[in-house]
Amino acid sequence: MKLGIIADSHENMPLIAKAVELFNHEKVGLVLHAGDFISPITAKEFKNLKAKLVGVFGNNDGDKLLLQKRFQYIGELYEDYHELEIEDKKVVLMHQPKFLEILIASGKYDLIIYGHTHEIDIREGRPLVVNPGECGGWVTGRCTVAIVDLETMKVKIHDLQ
Numbered sequence: 001m002k003l004g005i006i007a008d009s010h011e012n013m014p015l016i017a018k019a020v021e022l023f024n025h026e027k028v029g030l031v032l033h034a035g036d037f038i039s040p041i042t043a044k045e046f047k048n049l050k051a052k053l054v055g056v057f058g059n060n061d062g063d064k065l066l067l068q069k070r071f072q073y074i075g076e077l078y079e080d081y082h083e084l085e086i087e088d089k090k091v092v093l094m095h096q097p098k099f100l101e102i103l104i105a106s107g108k109y110d111l112i113i114y115g116h117t118h119e120i121d122i123r124e125g126r127p128l129v130v131n132p133g134e135c136g137g138w139v140t141g142r143c144t145v146a147i148v149d150l151e152t153m154k155v156k157i158h159d160l161q
Contacts, residue, residue, distance in 0.1 A: 001087055002026060004051065005146040005155075007034035007095075007115025008058070009042060010136030012143070016045040018160040019135050019145045024050045026147055030086065031075070034115030034131070035095030036060045043070035056082050058095040058115060087150050097131075104129065111148065120144060120157055128153050135160065 004023035009016050023031055028051050035058025046053055053075030057064055068077050081094045089110040092103060096116045103112055109127045116131075118139040123129035130146055137143035143160040 001029035001150045003086070003148040003150060004028035004031040005034070005113055005130055005132045005148060006031065006135050007113075007132050008036045008118055008134040008136055008139075009033070009038070010036055010060070010134070010138050011038035011042055012136040012138065013042070013045055015135055015137060015143045015160050016042055017048070018143075020045055020048045022145065022158055022160070023147075024048070028147060030054065032091075032093050032113055034058070034093060034113050035080065036115060036136075037067060038062065040066040040070040043067075043074060046071065046074050049074065052076075054078075054082065054084065054093065056080050056093050056095055089150055100129070103127075110153070111150075122146075122155050122157070124153075124155075126153075128155065130155055132157065137161070 031053045033055030035056050055077045091111045093113045097114045112127050112129045118134040120133040121131035132146035133144035
């Protein structure tokens with residue numbers, strides 16, 4: 001299975017639409033969003049995903065109750081830390097990398113995904129660590145998402161512009 005990885009979309013609707021188009025084209029089985037959707041209006045573009053979305057809230061997400069309501073048919077949104085198992089891989093999804101080094105050292109996870117910094121961070125090995133950079137492009141000017149192949153545990157960064 002391929003995972004679509006996105007973070008810090010920051011309500012940039014045209015780039016969210018491009019990310020959704022890429023994920024659909026690549027036939028990802030699940031999309032993981034590492035936070036900072038910003039507004040419930042983002043559900044308008046994410047509803048076009050052909051895969052389920054699992055996300056966590058970021059530090060800039062506003063109306064969390066309305067975000068959850070608007071995303072209820074798209075997927076699931078959690079607070080700033082969520083563990084899941086996908087095809088026998090233990091995954092942790094978070095926004096801020098507060099305990100990143102401790103989680104890496106724990107040896108508990110196969111894949112650690114985070115956002116917040118708006119900077120791409122790929123660390124191969126076990127665990128595979130992925131920050132896809134920022135989808136929104138507001139901070140760095142570079143708009144990126146990632147796709148992880150769970151079979152090979154390889155990551156590819158995709159520029160959306």
